[in-house]
Each structure stands twice: as structure tokens, then as C-alpha cells.
Amino acid sequence: MYSTFEISKSQCMTCNNEVLKQLGTLRGVFGAEIETIDGRITVNHTDEISRAEIAAKLDELGWKIADGQADAPAYDPPSEWGCAL
Numbered sequence: 349m350y351s352t353f354e355i356s357k358s359q360c361m362t363c364n365n366e367v368l369k370q371l372g373t374l375r376g377v378f379g380a381e382i383e384t385i386d387g388r389i390t391v392n393h394t395d396e397i398s399r400a401e402i403a404a405k406l407d408e409l410g411w412k413i414a415d416g417q418a419d420a421p422a423y424d425p426p427s428e429w430g431c432a433l
Contacts, residue, residue: 349392349393349394349395350390350391350392350393351390351391351393351399351402352388352389352390352391353388353389353390353391353402353403353406353413353414354387354388354413354414355382355387355388355389355406355411355412355413355414356387356411356412356413356414364382364384367382367389367406367409367411368380368382370405370409371391371402371405371406374393374397374401374402374405375396375397376393376394376395376396376397377391377392377393377397377402378392378393378394379391379392379393380392389406389411
């Protein structure tokens with residue numbers, strides 16, 4: 349399944365890669381994509397991890413997501429540009 353979060357900021361490519369790496373350490377996450385222009389991050393994951401857990405990890409890494417998104421349904425259409433972690 350895919351979960352998309354509106355994020356408040358995007359950083360340099362090195363920082364973005366570190367966020368992708370950290371998301372990849374979560375059990376059940378196997379891909380993510382950061383859309384710097386649109387201010388979104390899309391995470392490809394199984395049902396082993398909840399959308400709220402992913403949001404908590406993003407918050408821990410300093411990425412603020414828009415209010416109310418942590419509890420939204422955990423499916424968005426896949427992106428053709430996703431990268432494997």
C-alpha cells in the first residue's frame with residue numbers, strides 16, 4: 349500500500365537520501381519517494397506498519413506533516429517514479 353504525506357519542507361538531496369534511508373529501516377517499509385516541488389513524500393509499505401507510525405518517524409526526523417494526515421487512510425495511487433530503499 350502507499351501512504352502520501354504533505355510535508356512542510358524538503359531539504360538538500362543528501363538530507364533527503366538520509367530520510368529515505370531511515371524510513372527503509374522500518375519493518376514493512378520497502379520504498380519511498382520525495383517530491384520536492386509538490387512538498388510530498390510517498391511511502392510504499394505493507395500493513396505491518398501503520399500510517400501513524402510512519403508519520404511519527406517523519407516527525408522524529410524533523411519533517412513536519414500537515415495536521416490530521418497521520419490518521420488518514422493508508423492508500424494513495426502508486427507513483428511511477430518511486431525508488432526502492
